Every structure is written in C-alpha cells, then in structure tokens.
Amino acid sequence: MSATPRLKIEGLSLSRGKRAVVRDVSLSMMPGELVALVGPNGAGKTSLIQAVCGLLKPDAGRVWLEGAELVTLGPRDRARALAYLPQDGTVAWNLPALEVVALGAGFLQTDGARPRAMAALEEVEASALADRGVAELSGGERARVLLARVLASDAGLILADEPVAGLDPEGQLLVLERLKARAGAGQTVVASLHDLSLAARFADRVIVMDQGEVRADGSPAGALDTAVLRDVFGLGGRWLDSEDGPVLTLARL
C-alpha cells in the first residue's frame, strides 16, 4: 500500500470570467518532492496554485491535502496544511521583517512564533533584517523575508508562485537551494518557474502546463524533451552532461 499523497488533484477545471484557465488537471504529489511548475504566461500555473490554496473555486474537480478533501477543511486546517508564497510581494505597512515572518506561523501568533520566525530568517541568511521595516528593504531583501515567512510555517505543502522572479542570480540560487533543502527534509514544494534551466537543475519533477492543461510530467529531462520545448515554448534545447548533473541549454528556433 502506498503512502497518502501530500496533494492530490482530480479532474480540476477552473475558469476566470468566461475563459477556461485550468482544464481537467489531475496530479498527485508525495512528501519530499520539489516540483517545478513551468509553462508560458497564461498557462494556468497561478490559477492552479490558487485553486489548491482554496482561493479560487473550481468549476469541477476535487483537491485533497494529506487525504482530507480541501472543501471540508476550515481556514485553520488549511493554514496548517499549506503555506502560500504569492507572486505579489506587497506588504501594506512598514512592519518589522520579523513580524512579517512570524505571521507565517499563523495569524493568531503563539509563543513559539518568534523563535521560529528568527530561525527562518537565519535560514535565508537575513537575520540582520529582523528589526528593519519591510518598506525600507530592497526587492531582493524583501523576497528573502517573504520566503522566510513561508518557511516559518511547518505546513507539509509549500506553494511558491514565481519565487525567483525579479531576483539577482545569487538570490535565485539561494531561494531554490532553501526550497530544495525543505523538500529534502520531507516537505512538498511546488514552485512555478519561468527559468527552465533553473527548473531543470533544482526540481525533482517538472510539470509543464500549456493553455490550462498538463502537457508533460516527469523528471526534468523526461518532461522537458525536444518535442515539449518546441511545441509549448517554441524553443530548441539540448541536455548537456556536467559535473553537477545534466544541464539544459536553450535556443530560439
């Protein structure tokens, strides 16, 4: 008998207005996986993530977290099961970074929230920012703080929507290394990414979406094969061997 999937999606369809943005998606994710969700703009990545968070109501289909159906879970139970890092990193007020991170431990903060927040800030090498107001941080610093907010939760599932968008190369590697480490420690991490090379390098599994449908799902080299790169992204690509494992190089067709 196999273990309960951390996340199971069955026949999920979703529309925004009259436009179908997710069409009949079925997926299952196990503990310890770092899954890269890739696809062109408008492929339905964000909508899929938000539906799993319970933020968008699907037209059809069902979602289970740790075997419990999403619609049966109250707000608290959902918060315990998943942590969501949105693409939009706006924080309305100039709260101290530590306070923002501590919110990751739940909005009704318990005594343990502060130490956990501090540990999460250390994890992203941002302890020095703890007392700084988030409005005064640079884009890269704020991204680290917001990532730490997600890491401060001990939810089994982390859903990160474009966690490396707008970051410098060092920041991109730091974020993906930390997410990879969390997957290694048993959490399930789903990250939508535009950078296919980064996805190929860090992910255990790549899911390619296009026009709301899953076009490929498998190991990086298996999912991002020549046909998928050509049909979905309009790109030519080659896998090269390197000391750090296979590397994907891309070119316009």
Added chain:
Amino acid sequence: MTVARINLMLAVALAVALIAALTLGEVGLSGAQYAQAFSDPGSGPGLILWQVRAPRAICAVAVGAALGLSGALMQGLLRNPLAEPGVLGVSATASLGGALVLVAGAGMVTGAVELAAMAGAGIGAAALVAFAARIRAPEALILFGVALSSFAGAATALIFNLSPSPIATAEVMAWLLGSVQNRGWADVLWVSAALVPAGILAGLSAPGLKALSLGDETARTLGLPLDRLRLLALLAASLAAGAAVATAGVIGFVGLVAPHLVRASVRADPGRVLLPSALAGGLILVVADLMTRITPTDQELKLGVFTALVGAPLFALIAWRAARAWRV
C-alpha cells in the same frame, strides 16, 4: 517605545487637555468660584463647569476617539494610508442618513438620527470594502471615495433643496458644519454607547488586520476568516463614524491624522494602532475645540471648519508620501 507606554502618554496628555478644557473659557472663573462649582454644582459656576464645559469637552474627546478609531480601522481594512471616514465619503453617507431622518420630521424620536447616521455610515463603508476587494489600485479607492462623498453630498443637498422648511434646513446645515457646541450629557451617553461596542469589535479584529497587511489571498491562507474580519471591522468603523457624525456633524481629517501620528510608535502594526489612534483622536479634537473656543472671533469658529483647515494640508502631505511609496 512600547505600545503600553505610548498609550499611557496619550492618556496623560488627554487628562491634561481635559483639565485645560474645563478651566479655560470665555467666562473666567476665580479660585473661589471653582471651589463653589465643586461644592455646589447647581450654582452659576457649577453650571458652567458641569453642564456646559464638561459635557462639551467629553463629547469632543469621545467624538475624536470615534473618528480616530474609525480612521485606523478603515486604513487597516482597506490597506490604504489615506482612508478615513471624511475623505472616503463615510461621513457623507452618515450625514445623508441623518438628514433623511431630520427632513422626514423624525428628528425628535430618540436615537433616530444616530441610528440613521450609523446605517448610512455602514452602507458607505460596505461599498468601499466591496470596491477594494475587486480593484486593488489604492489610488482608485480614493477616487471611488471621492465619488461616494460627492454623491452623498449632492443627495443631502437635494433633500434640503426640496425641503419645505427653511428653518430645519438651516439647523441641519449648522449641524453638518461640525461642532460640539451646546452638547450635553445625553450626547455624551449616545456617543459612548456606540464607542464601547465599536472598541470591542475593533479589538477582536486587531490580529486579523495585521495578517491582512500581506494581502487578502495570503491572509486567507494564513487561516484568517476574511469575511468575518471584514464584518467586524466594518461594523466597528461604521458604529464609530456614525456616532461621531450624529453627535457632532462632519469633522474631517481627525480620522486620517490620528493614526499617522502614532503609527511609527507601534511599528506600523495596523491592529496595535487602533487604541492609540482613538486616544490621539480624542486628544486632537478636545484641543481643537478648545482652540475654537478661546480664539477671539465674533462668531465662534466651527470645529469641523477648523479641523478641515488644519487637516487638509496634512492630508496633502500624507498623500504625497503615500504616492511615492505606491510608485515603487
């Protein structure tokens, strides 16, 4: 500075301002007369102190506190530093509610004006929240508030326009200019009766407002029951703003300025800013009312006129700073 310390400091300042409001006035009282006021509240000096100055000053504090609380709640709920009942039209919809009752001839029915003003405030605030949930741009919310304010103002003007009684119209116009002149203990009771539940509801919504700093979606994934929070904060803000308008007419900008004065001292936490905002609002209004009383003019300055004269430039300053933050 800790939150407890800023609250204590504001409370002390408020007490000093209240004593000043009791001792200063057009009629100068001697030490003996003060003694008489305390020993015999029914005497001339006693009446001045206990039936004129005291209810007026406490009214000013309560109305200011209601405005400060309402402004802080609206700013937190709408995530907008320019939100305030006056600026966003909630005071205007509250006035419209009150004016409807007055023109309908129900002004003498106990509590009718107050309840109508609260209902008007509630409708206005609900419209703002519904708008903010759909359109994220903070500037757009301000523009919607301007539209709401103009519309409610025009509707109020229309009521006067069509009203058969010019005397009633003049009275209502004077009320709308904003003042705590000639307010008695009954008014104190009314505004306090709204302020207490508003304060409790505000306290319940405080942790949620902090989570809401991260945006609607993220806050929901943190376990925040968003609809419940909106309801709590809306009810609190409407009760407070409606009570303030019913008691003292439209007094603008106090709800805007008070939270800004204390925000840095609570490290910008939109939940913790609520109590100090209420205290700062009370302090601002009792001092402002004292200024209108001791400024030597033939016609006493209207409080609402005075706060707008001081508050509007401050609004422009805060807008300047907010616009620069939004551009990033």
